[in-house]
Amino acid sequence: MITLLDYGAGNVRSVINAIESLGETVRVVTTAEDIVSAQKLVFPGVGAFGNMMGILNRKGYTAPLKAYLEAGRPFLGICLGLHALFERSEEALAVEGLGFLKGTVKRFEVDRAVPHIGWNGLAIRQPSAILQGLRGDEKFYFVHSYHVAPEDPEVVLTTTDYGYSFVSAIQKGAIVATQFHPEKSGRSGLKLLENFVSAKDERYIPENRLAHTRLAKRIIACLDVRSNDRGDLVVTKGDQYDVREAGEVRNLGQPVDLARRYYEEGADEITFLNITGFRDFPLEDMPMLEVLRQTSRNVFVPLTIGGGIRNYTDVNGRVYSALEVASEYFRSGADKISIGSDAVAIVEAYRQTGRKTGASAIEEIARVYGSQAVVISIDPRRIYVHEPEEVPHHVIQTDVPGPEGQPYCWYQCTVKGGREGRDLDAVSLARACEELGAGEILLNCIDRDGTNTGFDLELINAVKTAVGIPVIASSGAGRAEHFLEVFQHTDAESALAAGIFHRREVPIGAVKDFLQEKVDIRP
Numbered sequence: 227m228i229t230l231l232d233y234g235a236g237n238v239r240s241v242i243n244a245i246e247s248l249g250e251t252v253r254v255v256t257t258a259e260d261i262v263s264a265q266k267l268v269f270p271g272v273g274a275f276g277n278m279m280g281i282l283n284r285k286g287y288t289a290p291l292k293a294y295l296e297a298g299r300p301f302l303g304i305c306l307g308l309h310a311l312f313e314r315s316e317e318a319l320a321v322e323g324l325g326f327l328k329g330t331v332k333r334f335e336v337d338r339a340v341p342h343i344g345w346n347g348l349a350i351r352q353p354s355a356i357l358q359g360l361r362g363d364e365k366f367y368f369v370h371s372y373h374v375a376p377e378d379p380e381v382v383l384t385t386t387d388y389g390y391s392f393v394s395a396i397q398k399g400a401i402v403a404t405q406f407h408p409e410k411s412g413r414s415g416l417k418l419l420e421n422f423v424s425a426k427d428e429r430y431i432p433e434n435r436l437a438h439t440r441l442a443k444r445i446i447a448c449l450d451v452r453s454n455d456r457g458d459l460v461v462t463k464g465d466q467y468d469v470r471e472a473g474e475v476r477n478l479g480q481p482v483d484l485a486r487r488y489y490e491e492g493a494d495e496i497t498f499l500n501i502t503g504f505r506d507f508p509l510e511d512m513p514m515l516e517v518l519r520q521t522s523r524n525v526f527v528p529l530t531i532g533g534g535i536r537n538y539t540d541v542n543g544r545v546y547s548a549l550e551v552a553s554e555y556f557r558s559g560a561d562k563i564s565i566g567s568d569a570v571a572i573v574e575a576y577r578q579t580g581r582k583t584g585a586s587a588i589e590e591i592a593r594v595y596g597s598q599a600v601v602i603s604i605d606p607r608r609i610y611v612h613e614p615e616e617v618p619h620h621v622i623q624t625d626v627p628g629p630e631g632q633p634y635c636w637y638q639c640t641v642k643g644g645r646e647g648r649d650l651d652a653v654s655l656a657r658a659c660e661e662l663g664a665g666e667i668l669l670n671c672i673d674r675d676g677t678n679t680g681f682d683l684e685l686i687n688a689v690k691t692a693v694g695i696p697v698i699a700s701s702g703a704g705r706a707e708h709f710l711e712v713f714q715h716t717d718a719e720s721a722l723a724a725g726i727f728h729r730r731e732v733p734i735g736a737v738k739d740f741l742q743e744k745v746d747i748r749p
């Protein structure tokens with residue numbers, strides 16, 4: 227029996243699912259006494275440091291947790307569950323950590339995108355029972371803006387490189403904590419969890435130890451989901467966002483089955499977009515939550531869900547906040563949520579006043595769940611102009627001139643699945659969303675969607691150079707070469723595709739085989 231410390235601020239479902247998939251039972255802590263009586267405690271911290279410590283203190287969990295750690299009993303901390311062990315964090319300097327280990331938690335100071343999101347390796351510094359059966363060169367899933375800096379070098383189990391070398395796991399006796407998420411790291415992560423769960427205690431040093439590690443470019447499979455005319459929830463696919471063919475919604479398969487298939491084929495991440503979320507309120511559209519619940523039971527890579535995340539008033543006058551919608555998605559198994567139409571409305575309001583209210587969906591969700599959990603999905607379309615001065619927008623010179631030979635264009639943001647264009651460009655939107663606390667940009671492109679003609683590199687470069695957060699290049703992938711092109715000619719951290727995977731034209735494995743040796747990827 228594994229005891230799991232959930233303080234209610236995020237997706238612990240995936241940790242429970244991963245442990246249960248190993249045939250182990252999980253008891254969730256509901257009282258301080260449950261910590262005292264635990265045999266093996268897993269602490270998957272999520273959200274923000276200050277919020278986490280506040281809740282632990284209010285619930286009376288801090289003292290029993292300290293006692294449990296001081297007694298050297300088996301403990302696995304994950305992400306913030308690692309940070310909590312230290313004295314304090316730059317994320318909330320006024321708040322005390324558990325102080326079990328000396329040192330602080332620092333924000334990344336690097337000349338690259340923060341948060342550090344994606345699959346990176348481990349440079350193993352000492353033997354450990356938790357590493358049994360690993361080769362040593364596997365990649366694990368990270369998502370964080372802060373990392374620990376222990377004073378005692380003896381506790382360093384692994385380090386990872388991102389701009390510089392940081393401590394990615396610690397070990398002190400039976401107490402182990404990782405910055406990465408084993409529950410989201412596919413088979414390698416499950417192996418690590420299995421080592422904790424089963425009573426192995428021989429310390430083990432893997433053979434292929436790395437001296438340095440590199441962040442992999444991510445290949446993401448995207449499932450656009452909606453109800454068809456018969457009311458069945460299906461994965462569909464648009465052609466420049468038009469998902470109907472001969473009047474019918476295209477049906478490319480069942481969401482849960484396809485997600486499972488992509489996990490097995492090696493997808494680094496899976497994104498579900500509830501594409502009619504702008505009109506069907508997700509908390510009434512329960513099948514989507516069920517899709518997430520079922521998927522997270524056997525898919526152990528990160529899951530992002532978007533569609534309909536906004537404030538909403540139902541027919542009875544009950545008001546739901548975007549945070550409530552997002553929370554329901556997180557509880558059902560999402561690791562990140564993505565906001566589309568509402569991000570445009572938020573930025574329009576923000577640009578009018580120039581002031582942050584703290585009350586927008588982006589700010590609220592980032593405050594509770596952390597920036598890394600908030601993705602902004604942008605649906606831009608090219609608008610051509612003869613001269614940059616014609617519009618008050620971020621204009622680029624393009625190698626693909628417009629129908630009248632216009633040499634310039636800007637990328638207009640749209641809402642409601644491309645149905646309505648707004649007076650806002652994609653670069654400004656991305657920048658403003660970053661200021662408001664978003665952690666990643668999912669950059670679609672209506673002109674390229676479903677065309678198989680390759681990513682819009684000009685769009686990706688324009689947005690990527692304007693923001694410091696990671697960008698997912700999306701729309702237009704038709705061949706494995708297109709992925710190489712996007713990674714060679716832009717700094718996008720990941721590339722997403724839909725149609726070629728659904729139609730089995732180019733499987734994920736073929737994309738990865740092609741990229742092998744050319745780009746750092748997770749094999």
Ligand code: 1PR
Binds near residue numbers: 448500535565670677
């Ligand atoms: O506005 O917050 O409710 O979110 C709705 C979400 O649904 C947005 O993220 C929006 O991008 C998405 N969406 C809305 N309508 C459509 C549509 O296709 N009619 N899909 C839609 C967006 C774009 C990508 C697609 C890539 C790759 N689809 O998701 O998967 O373009 O496709 P490809 O590789 O086949 O070219 P809100």
